[in-house]
Amino acid sequence: MLLVLAAVAAYPLFRTFYFGFTDASLDMLDSVNWVGFRNYLEWVDYGDGEGEFFGLLVDEVWWQSVWNTLYFSFVSVSFETFFGLIVALVLNANFAGRGIVRAAVLIPWAIPTTVSAKMWAWMMHDQFGILNDLLMKLHVISEPIAWTASSDTAMLAVLMVDIWKTTPFMALLILAGLQMVPRDIYEAAKIDGVHPVKVFFKVTLPIIRPAIVVAIIFRALDAMRVFDLIYVLTPANDDTRTMSVFAREYLFDFDKFAYGSAASTLLFLIIGGVTITIFAMGKTNVGREN
Amino acid sequence: MAELQLENISKNFGSIKVIHDVSLAVQQGEFVVFVGPSGSGKSTMLRLIAGLEDISSGTLKIDGQVANDLTPVQRGIAMVFQSYALYPHMNVYDNMAFGLRRHNMSKTEADAHIRDTARSLDIEQYLDRLPRQLSGGQRQRVAIGRAIVRQPKLFLFDEPLSNLDAALRVNTRLEIAKLHERMPDTTMIYVTHDQIEAMTLADRIVVMNHGNIEQVGTPMELYHNPVNQFVAEFIGSPKMNIIQDENAVEKTGIRPEHIELVADGQGQWRGKVEAIEELGAETLVFVRLPTEELVLVRVGDDQSVTRNDMVGLAPIEDKILRFNRDGGRC
Numbered sequence: 208m209l210l211v212l213a214a215v216a217a218y219p220l221f222r223t224f225y226f227g228f229t230d231a232s233l234d235m236l237d238s239v240n241w242v243g244f245r246n247y248l249e250w251v252d253y254g255d256g257e258g259e260f261f262g263l264l265v266d267e268v269w270w271q272s273v274w275n276t277l278y279f280s281f282v283s284v285s286f287e288t289f290f291g292l293i294v295a296l297v298l299n300a301n302f303a304g305r306g307i308v309r310a311a312v313l314i315p316w317a318i319p320t321t322v323s324a325k326m327w328a329w330m331m332h333d334q335f336g337i338l339n340d341l342l343m344k345l346h347v348i349s350e351p352i353a354w355t356a357s358s359d360t361a362m363l364a365v366l367m368v369d370i371w372k373t374t375p376f377m378a379l380l381i382l383a384g385l386q387m388v389p390r391d392i393y394e395a396a397k398i399d400g401v402h403p404v405k406v407f408f409k410v411t412l413p414i415i416r417p418a419i420v421v422a423i424i425f426r427a428l429d430a431m432r433v434f435d436l437i438y439v440l441t442p443a444n445d446d447t448r449t450m451s452v453f454a455r456e457y458l459f460d461f462d463k464f465a466y467g468s469a470a471s472t473l474l475f476l477i478i479g480g481v482t483i484t485i486f487a488m489g490k491t492n493v494g495r496e497n
Numbered sequence: 498m499a500e501l502q503l504e505n506i507s508k509n510f511g512s513i514k515v516i517h518d519v520s521l522a523v524q525q526g527e528f529v530v531f532v533g534p535s536g537s538g539k540s541t542m543l544r545l546i547a548g549l550e551d552i553s554s555g556t557l558k559i560d561g562q563v564a565n566d567l568t569p570v571q572r573g574i575a576m577v578f579q580s581y582a583l584y585p586h587m588n589v590y591d592n593m594a595f596g597l598r599r600h601n602m603s604k605t606e607a608d609a610h611i612r613d614t615a616r617s618l619d620i621e622q623y624l625d626r627l628p629r630q631l632s633g634g635q636r637q638r639v640a641i642g643r644a645i646v647r648q649p650k651l652f653l654f655d656e657p658l659s660n661l662d663a664a665l666r667v668n669t670r671l672e673i674a675k676l677h678e679r680m681p682d683t684t685m686i687y688v689t690h691d692q693i694e695a696m697t698l699a700d701r702i703v704v705m706n707h708g709n710i711e712q713v714g715t716p717m718e719l720y721h722n723p724v725n726q727f728v729a730e731f732i733g734s735p736k737m738n739i740i741q742d743e744n745a746v747e748k749t750g751i752r753p754e755h756i757e758l759v760a761d762g763q764g765q766w767r768g769k770v771e772a773i774e775e776l777g778a779e780t781l782v783f784v785r786l787p788t789e790e791l792v793l794v795r796v797g798d799d800q801s802v803t804r805n806d807m808v809g810l811a812p813i814e815d816k817i818l819r820f821n822r823d824g825g826r827c
Contacts, residue, residue, distance in 0.1 A: 391582035394549050399596025399647070400570030409595070413586045 220475070226468035233464050246469035263469050271445060272453040273477065279362070279449060280430035283369045288423055290370065291377025298378065299385045309382075316375040324439035327368045331355055361446045365437055369430070377422055384418025385411070424485050431478050450474040499559050499573060499650035499684045500525045501546070506555035508541055508708075515541050517708045518555070528677050528685045532695040532731070533705035540655060542705070543688045547574050547653050559651065573650035577657045581640040583628040589615070590624040593643045611646055617679075618642045634665045641676070652680070654687040658694060674698055692732050696720070704728050726750065726824035735781065738792045739820070740766070747827060748820045753795035755816035758782065758802060764809030768792065770802055784808060 227246055229239040248262040263269050298309050315323065330337050331354035339351040354364040388411060396406045434451035441447045443456075454474055458467030501523040508516035516538050523529050531539040544550040546557065548569040557564045564572050583592050593611045602610065615621040618638045628636055637657065644652060654673070658666045674697070677685055689695055695702045696716045704711040704719065704727070712724045716732075723729035729737045729750050738756070740749045761767055768784040771791070775798075782794045782802055792810060802808065821827045 389580065389582065391578050391580050392584060395576075395578060395582040395584070395643075396596075397549065398547060398569045398574060398576045399643075400568065401596060410584055410586075 223468050223471050223475075226465055227472045228469075229465050231465040231468065233459070233462050236464070239465075242465070246465050247473075263466065263473060268445065268448070269453060269470065269473075272448045272450050275362070275447060276431055276433070276449040276451075279366065279369075279433060279447075280427055283366055283373070283430050284423060284426045286366075286370045287374050287377045287426060288419065290374045291381050291422070292419070294374060294378035295381035295385055298382050312375045312378060314375075315372045316379075318372075320372065320435045321439050323372055324368065324436050327364075327371075328355060328440055331364055355441045356444070358444075358446045361441045361444050365440055365447050368440060369433070369436055372436075373426065373429075377426060380422035380425070381415065381419060384415035384422075387418070388414050424482075427485060428478065428482060431481065450477070500561070501651065501684060501686075502556075502558040502561075503546075504556040504558070506542075506545060506557065507553050508538075508545060508550065509553045515708050516545070516553075519708075519710055520555075521703060521710065521713065523684060523686070525684055526682050528687065528698060528700045529703060530687045530689060530695040530699035530701075531703045531705055532689055532692055533711075534731075535690060536707075537705040538708040539688045539690075539703075539705045541708075543576075543653055543655055543686060546572075546651070546686060547576050548572055574653060575644035575647045575649035575651075576653040576655065577637075577640045577644050579656040579659055581628070581636045581660075583636060583639060583643070585628055588625050588627055589620060589631075589639050589642075592628070592639060593646050596643070597646055614642050614646045618645075633661055634669065637661060637669060641673075645676075645680075649683060652683050652685045654685070656689055657687075658689070658691070670694060670697060693734060696732070702732070704731060706731075723818070724826060726820045729818060729820075735793050735795070737818075740786070740790055740792065741788065746822055748822075749812075750818035750820055751812045751816060753781070753793040755813045756792070756794045757811045757813070758794055758796055758800060759809040759811045761807040761809050764811035766792070766810040767807060768810065770804055770806045770808055773802060773804060782808075784810060 226236075226239070228241060228243060230242050230245075231239040244262075246262060248260060248264045250258055251261055252258040294312060298305065298312065302308075318326075329335070331339075333339065333351050333353040333356070336351075336354070338354065339348070342348045343351070352360055354360050392410060392414075393406065396410060401409075431449075432451055433449055434455065437447050437449055437452055438455070448456075450470065451474065454467050454470040456467070457463045457470055461467075501521075503519055503521045506516060506519045507514065519542065531542055533539045541550065545552050548564075548567065552565050559567075559572055569576075584595060587595065590611060593614065594607060597607050597611070612621065612624075615624055618641060620635060620638045620642060623631060623635060623639070628639065631639065637660075640657070657673070658669055661669060673687075677683075677698075687694075687698060699716055701713060702716055702719055703713050706727055712719060712728045714722075719728060719732045723732060726739065726748070730739065733752055735753050737750050737752050740751070742748060757764070766786055768786040770782060771785045772783040774781040774783075778798060780796050780798060780800065780802075782796060784792045784794060786792060794810065796802075819827050
């Protein structure tokens with residue numbers, strides 16, 4: 208087991224770490240030279256007493272990508288949690304055709320991301336897209352918007368598609384939590400004459416909170432690795448470039464394999480750090496509950 | 498403080514009718530036990546009275562007023578659930594206080610009331626604990642406490658003892674009986690499948706089967722004078738012997754404690770002792786008749802029998818019940 212883990216996880220991981228400390232490029236991965244921290248930070252002396260820092264740690268595009276990633280993750284997961292909770296509550300209620308609706312809700316999530324990203328790219332197309340057409344007819348906007356290209360709306364476009372796509376997943380996880388709540392507790396609350404809204408905030412929500420926390424952790428980790436949606440919907444756009452997209456661009460598009468490896472290493476460390484933080488927060492919360 | 502009237506109550510779940518035209522009147526302060534096998538409709542009856550299920554047809558009156566469309570609170574009901582249904586994330590105090598806020602009671606009044614109730618149920622020291630930190634018996638008390646603080650007119654119990662072990666069940670049964678003494682004006686309705694709980698707690702027992710009431714009466718009425726074979730067999734433990742007559746039309750019912758073991762050749766029936774269970778105070782003797790029917794006889798500890806003995810069985814004449822082929826009395 209450990210051997211398999213070492214082969215499929217540890218080896219590629221440490222090889223990436225290693226390349227981050229070399230001058231590797233795609234056509235010469237076999238003969239690389241150790242360059243230390245040069246990819247991360249390097250002082251280049253111009254010889255006239257002046258000099259400049261170079262490297263990933265002072266790369267504005269990189270930090271923009273980090274910010275984009277965190278912003279994207281926070282906003283998308285917040286909305287997905289909110290909408291997911293609402294959808295889960297609806298799906299948890301008894302109504303005719305519930306089984307079919309439960310299955311249908313999952314469709315956005317079941318479509319491969321590249322497909323739905325392309326689909327949305329068409330819907331958001333500045334000239335032929337249905338979204339502009341609708342909004343124009345409703346007189347919400349006066350001229351077409353280049354949703355995916357304009358720097359004002361690119362992030363909004365990405366967020367909309369991600370929320371559309373991933374809310375069902377969130378709803379499903381929360382629904383599983385809702386179904387763990389024993390039915391008779393609601394009956395006890397009915398006998399106690401507690402208002403349904405109060406029952407939701409004082410009974411349902413506290414009981415399903417652990418399930419929501421787990422769902423948020425899953426989604427947040429997933430969102431921070433976001434790649435395909437952004438790569439397809441808004442390629443090479445400073446306003447939506449995330450850490451994964453940044454790494455991919457340097458690794459393969461710009462033939463700066465070492466620099467991309469360094470970015471991948473930092474990406475790993477950042478996600479690891481956020482994960483540990485979230486888990487620590489989750490634990491203290493659960494601890495307080497106990 | 499409530500009088501309860503059920504008039505031709507029916508309940509359908511979709512096309513399935515689970516309660517058939519049930520009528521019953523319950524006096525104020527009465528302790529009525531609904532008893533029956535699972536699927537008899539006894540729990541559904543309780544849920545209809547509580548207001549957790551809608552009544553399909555018929556009238557439910559509380560203190561003479563139609564209550565079909567009233568909420569549980571308007572009906573003045575408190576209920577103890579089989580699973581206790583405590584709020585798992587609230588401590589004992591909050592569990593008891595949660596439904597109380599709405600009552601016209603100041604915070605200090607409510608607090609004093611909760612502490613009094615907790616003291617009377619011996620759960621005062623657990624007020625800060627969560628339900629999962631309590632034993633089954635303690636949770637049971639909390640559930641009862643939560644119901645009492647609301648000062649209900651009508652106190653409903655849904656199989657409250659079935660999750661407790663045997664010893665605790667006996668104790669809690671006694672406590673529920675005491676509780677009824679302490680609250681003489683509160684009408685109590687109690688659902689169980691256990692006829693011993695029914696016999697020991699009830700002022701009157703309602704025996705239910707297949708969504709119908711088979712018989713209503715005091716425990717002793719049901720024991721001595723059941724209206725049919727179903728009630729006869731359901732009430733009493735061990736259950737009544739039913740022996741087919743030779744003509745195969747009528748049946749004789751006789752309780753194990755109403756048969757004497759006599760010498761072979763005497764008595765009404767003869768048979769072979771197949772098994773003996775010595776319980777200390779009493780002994781249960783299983784006798785196989787030539788017709789392959791098994792008759793249970795309950796004898797004192799002074800009688801000695803041996804397995805495979807041939808014995809005579811002498812029923813006490815005036816305790817014999819006669820049933821026809823459909824199970825009715827004749």
